[in-house]
Amino acid sequence: xxxxxxxxxxxxxMENSYSPYSNFKVGAALxxxxxxxxxxxxxxxxxxxxxxxxxxxxLFKAISEGYKKFTKIAIISDSKNYTxxxxxxxxxxxxxxxxxxVIMANKNGEYTTKRLRELLPLAFTSEDL
Ligand code: THU
Numbered sequence: 596x597x598x599x600x601x602x603x604x605x606x607x608x609m610e611n612s613y614s615p616y617s618n619f620k621v622g623a624a625l626x627x628x629x630x631x632x633x634x635x636x637x638x639x640x641x642x643x644x645x646x647x648x649x650x651x652x653x654l655f656k657a658i659s660e661g662y663k664k665f666t667k668i669a670i671i672s673d674s675k676n677y678t679x680x681x682x683x684x685x686x687x688x689x690x691x692x693x694x695x696x697v698i699m700a701n702k703n704g705e706y707t708t709k710r711l712r713e714l715l716p717l718a719f720t721s722e723d724l
Contacts, residue, residue, distance in 0.1 A: 596626050598708070601669035602700045608634035608649065609671055615639060621649035621672045625657055628664040633657040650684040654691070665691055669698040669706075677707050685715040693718060 601624045609622025614637055621637040635652025639645075647655075650670060657665070668688065672678040677699040680688065688695060693712040700706040712718065 596630065596632075596667065598667070598669065598698050598706065599704070601626060601632065601667060601698060602671055602704055602706060604632055604634055605649075605669040605671045605700070606704070608636050608653070609673075610636075612636040612649070613638045616641075616643065619672060619674075621670065621678060623649040623653040623671075624669045625650075625653040625665055626667040627657065627662045628666055629662075631657075631662060633660070633662070648681060648684050650680050651687055654687060658691075663691055665695055667696040667698060669700060671700040671702070671704070673702050675701055675703075677701050677705075680714065685711065686719070689715050689718045689720060693720070 604624035605622040609620045612620035616639050623635045625633045633653045633656045635649045637649045638647045670678045695711045
């Protein structure tokens with residue numbers, strides 16, 4: 596699947612962002628190994644710790660629909676900077692794939708990519724339990 600297509604899906608999801616506290620809209624689009632796309636946005640809460648990032652929204656939607664194998668995730672926001680996943684999202688994504696390609700876009704749709712294992716070196720995984 597084309598990276599630009601995935602970024603565009605993430606951008607559409609970003610429009611559903613519920614972010615009245617930070618006013619920082621984020622969208623994500625996750626690609627399964629069989630070609631399905633799951634999207635997500637950030638969902639904030641008056642109790643700030645209840646906030647869910649766009650990446651985890653997309654991932655949890657996919658997991659709850661029975662998908663566990665993923666190849667790529669695209670992330671976009673309104674920022675001029677590339678939108679990198681936060682530490683919690685890196686850890687949560689790592690549960691399912693350290694090889695996932697992470698596509699980090701800026702508001703203009705320009706992007707850079709890294710493998711999750713590059714973003715989360717020495718990851719703590721189920722192997723370490
Ligand atoms: N946010 C995401 O959705 N993904 C990230 O990886 C970075 C942070 C959200 C959480 C919060 O709603 C807002 O961006 C500001 O931190």
